[in-house]
Amino acid sequence: MAEVVIVEHEEAAGRLVADAIVALIRSKPDAVLGLATGSTPLATYRSLASRIAEESIDVRGVRGFALDEYVGLPAGHPESYRAVITREVVEPLGLTPELVRVPNGDPASIEHAGADYEAALVAAGGVDLQILGIGRTGHIGFNEPGSSLASLTRVKTLTEPTRADNARFFDAPEDVPMHCITQGIGTILRARHLVLLAFGEAKAHAVAAAVEGPVTASQPGSAIQLHPHTTVVIDEAAASELENLAYYRHAWANKPNWQGI
Numbered sequence: 001m002a003e004v005v006i007v008e009h010e011e012a013a014g015r016l017v018a019d020a021i022v023a024l025i026r027s028k029p030d031a032v033l034g035l036a037t038g039s040t041p042l043a044t045y046r047s048l049a050s051r052i053a054e055e056s057i058d059v060r061g062v063r064g065f066a067l068d069e070y071v072g073l074p075a076g077h078p079e080s081y082r083a084v085i086t087r088e089v090v091e092p093l094g095l096t097p098e099l100v101r102v103p104n105g106d107p108a109s110i111e112h113a114g115a116d117y118e119a120a121l122v123a124a125g126g127v128d129l130q131i132l133g134i135g136r137t138g139h140i141g142f143n144e145p146g147s148s149l150a151s152l153t154r155v156k157t158l159t160e161p162t163r164a165d166n167a168r169f170f171d172a173p174e175d176v177p178m179h180c181i182t183q184g185i186g187t188i189l190r191a192r193h194l195v196l197l198a199f200g201e202a203k204a205h206a207v208a209a210a211v212e213g214p215v216t217a218s219q220p221g222s223a224i225q226l227h228p229h230t231t232v233v234i235d236e237a238a239a240s241e242l243e244n245l246a247y248y249r250h251a252w253a254n255k256p257n258w259q260g261i
């Protein structure tokens with residue numbers, strides 16, 4: 001079962017996850033972080049940036065792999081995930097840009113971009129800690145409902161609800177690309193620790209399906225149940241459709257201090 005931690009607000013979640021990442025980097029200075037885009041992980045990145053600056057943590061050797069990328073956006077487009085990861089993660093944290101990879105969404109090389117990314121992940125020794133958001137449709141990365149639970153990095157077609165959700169980042173809804181390249185669910189499950197974050201009522205259904213629903217490709221988030229070390233960090237609103245809430249609170253309140261998340 002995933003560990004479910006219910007926090008008061010996003011900032012508290014950010015502090016908790018940043019703590020785990022700082023501990024990881026201290027024990028492994030070339031740690032491999034799995035990076036998510038979207039609004040959900042921003043508090044974690046902010047908290048991590050403050051810790052790194054205040055405690056002068058050396059992150060020059062830290063490596064990163066983004067989960068996904070749009071296909072076909074012009075290089076340097078501000079909403080490409082390459083640009084978002086640079087702006088929200090690499091620069092504020094002071095990571096070494098060459099050590100942070102994003103799947104290549106250039107149509108010219110798209111046919112082998114998935115295999116190339118998989119090879120790079122394997123060569124890096126895999127992801128130590130993977131940050132995940134979850135979409136309204138239950139997607140993780142850009143693995144929309146129906147994605148194989150064994151899938152690897154490949155091109156996918158976005159659903160219309162996901163395109164509509166992401167339209168807020170673009171000038172017009174039709175500017176949201178139709179295709180993406182995303183780590184597969186099988187890829188994500190190879191990371192050594194999954195940390196899934198979700199905030200707000202709009203995510204409550206997807207969270208309940210991921211944590212307590214049947215494991216099914218129809219709810220890609222439910223794949224977390226197959227992983228031996230998953231931490232779900234959510235606020236009260238995102239937790240509102242969970243049935244075993246009392247137990248999650250009880251387990252967290254009684255957790256031995258030495259364990260961390």
Ligand code: GLP
Pocket residue numbers: 036037038039040041067068132133134135136140141142162166
């Ligand atoms: C996006 C990303 C996902 C993200 C999800 C939720 O489309 N591809 O990696 O987790 O949708 O986004 P947000 O955090 O903005 O709600």
